[in-house]
Amino acid sequence: TGTRLSGGTGFIASHVLDSLIDHGYDVVVTVRSEEKGRRIEKSIDNALGVQVSFVVVENISDDGAFDEAVQADPPFDYVVHTASPYQLQWEDPVRECLDPAIKGTTGILKSIKAFAPSVKRVVITSSSAAILSPPNHRPVYDETCWSDSTMEQAKDPRQTYRVGKKFAEKAAWDFVANEQPGFDLATINNTYTFGPVPRSLPHLNAVNTSNQRIRDLVEGRMRAGIAPTAPVFTFVDVRDVALAHVRAMTVPLAAPGSRFYVVGGYFSNPRICGIIRAARPELAATCLPPPEADAQDDFPSDHWAFDNSRSRDVLGLQYTSLEKSVVDTVESMLRLGSAA
Ligand code: NDP
Known part of the structure; x- marks a missing residue:
């Protein structure tokens, strides 16, 4: 069975690709250049011998950007759309x-409807940003919750990303409701994601946004003091996020569509630092702040709760611990650092 995976160079996409290959799916990834596509092809471990190839989609904001990428022989059943910019400036x-987030999402749905009638389901990487309503937090969040963010707030560059994710997901649900395409929709609303960096990553300066605090600890950038954890204190391991996408392609959905809130637990920067110190004591001498820093946990005593039961019950997720996620992330960074 064939799949399309957008944004193949991305952190999350690299693990979705591994998981699709492990499950025996043929995959065509979209990337922004030939060179990036070739890096991915070189980086994969394709023991099952499935077909993996790439097509270039330079800018997902462009009208009809995905028209060619979704036209294929033989036809394919599933699309996983991860491509969307994630930066904070x-x-x-x-x-x-906003354009790549929102038009990129409606654009791929339009192209599938117009040119890929074989597609049964589209899985979109949304975000917990489409669920949470900071600073007016609810006591508990689940898939019934929608962020109260407004387009007005997107003018503040620190808010643009999270507002864009909400309106991108909303646009996807509106598309399915209004256009009645031949496919159904699942969204993965994962929270802040840690995990091994892609094997195709050229160097640690290019590490994705959510892994940057672990990179900063490993490279000694917090040696003088641990940066504040706020505003995010929930995490999930990227391999759980990847499995969620692959399982969401085929599980029966209760409705023509479903959201999945994918969140594994809580973290803080001092807790991450303590985990690295315990697992790699040699880094303490060269990169980490003094041990007292780990004791100054800034995890808020009144933090809100999450309900991830749908992801466990329907997708069968068993969440990876913070310890394993951090240690495996650090190992992947050290491997990349020594290869560079
Ligand atoms: P990455 O930055 O690693 O990946 C982003 C991907 O999107 C890259 O492949 C990038 O291509 C591609 N992309 C960005 N802008 C464009 C564009 N204009 N045209 C074409 N391709 C584009 O981030 P993540 O893997 O972390 O994020 C992937 C998805 O997961 C995003 O939708 C993000 O919002 C979502 N998400 C991430 C979370 C996290 O904590 N990491 C949490 C919740 C959701 P290139 O490499 O060429 O720049």
Whole structure:
């Protein structure tokens, strides 16, 4: 069975690709250049011998960007759409963030409807940003919750990303409701994601946004003091996120669509630092702040709760611990550092 995976160079996509290969799916990934596509092809471990190839989609904001990428012989059944920019600073928030997030999402759905009638389901990487309503947090969040963020807030560059994710997901549900395409929809609303960096990553400066605090600890950038953890204190391991996408392609959905809130637990920067110190004591001498720093946990005593039962019951997820996630992330970074 064939799949399309958008944003193949991405952190999360690299693990979705591994998981699709492990499950025996043929995959065509979309990437922004030939060179990036070739890096991915070189990096994969394709023991099952499935077909993996790439097509270039330079900018997902462009009209019809995915038209060619979804036309294929033989036809394929599933699409996983992960491509969307994830940074926290923008020069031009609309062009760099909102357009690729929102038009990229509606664009791929339009292309599938127009040119890929064999597709049964589309799985979109949304975000917990489409669920949470900071600073007016609810006591408990689950898939029934929608962020109260507004387009007005997107003008603040620190908010643009999370607002864009909400409106991208909303646009996807509106598309399915209004256009009645031949496919159904699942969204993975994962929280802040840690885990091994992609094997195709050229160097640690290019590490994705959510792994940057672990990279900063490993590279000694917090040696003088641990940066504040806020605003995010929930995490999930990227391999759980990847499995969620692959399982969400085929599980029976209660409705024509379903959201899955994918969150594994709580973290704080001092807890991460303590985990690294215990697992790799040699890093303590060269990179980590003094041990007293780990004791100054800034995890808030009144933190809200999450209900991830749908992801466990329907997708069968068993969440990876913070310890394993951090240690495996650090190992992957050390491997990349020594290869560079
Ligand atoms: P990455 O930055 O590693 O991946 C982003 C991907 O999107 C890259 O493949 C990038 O291509 C591609 N991309 C970005 N903008 C464009 C564009 N204009 N045209 C074409 N391709 C584009 O981030 P993640 O793997 O962390 O994020 C993947 C998805 O997961 C995103 O939708 C993000 O919002 C979502 N998410 C991430 C979370 C996290 O904590 N990491 C949490 C919740 C959701 P290139 O490499 O060429 O730049």
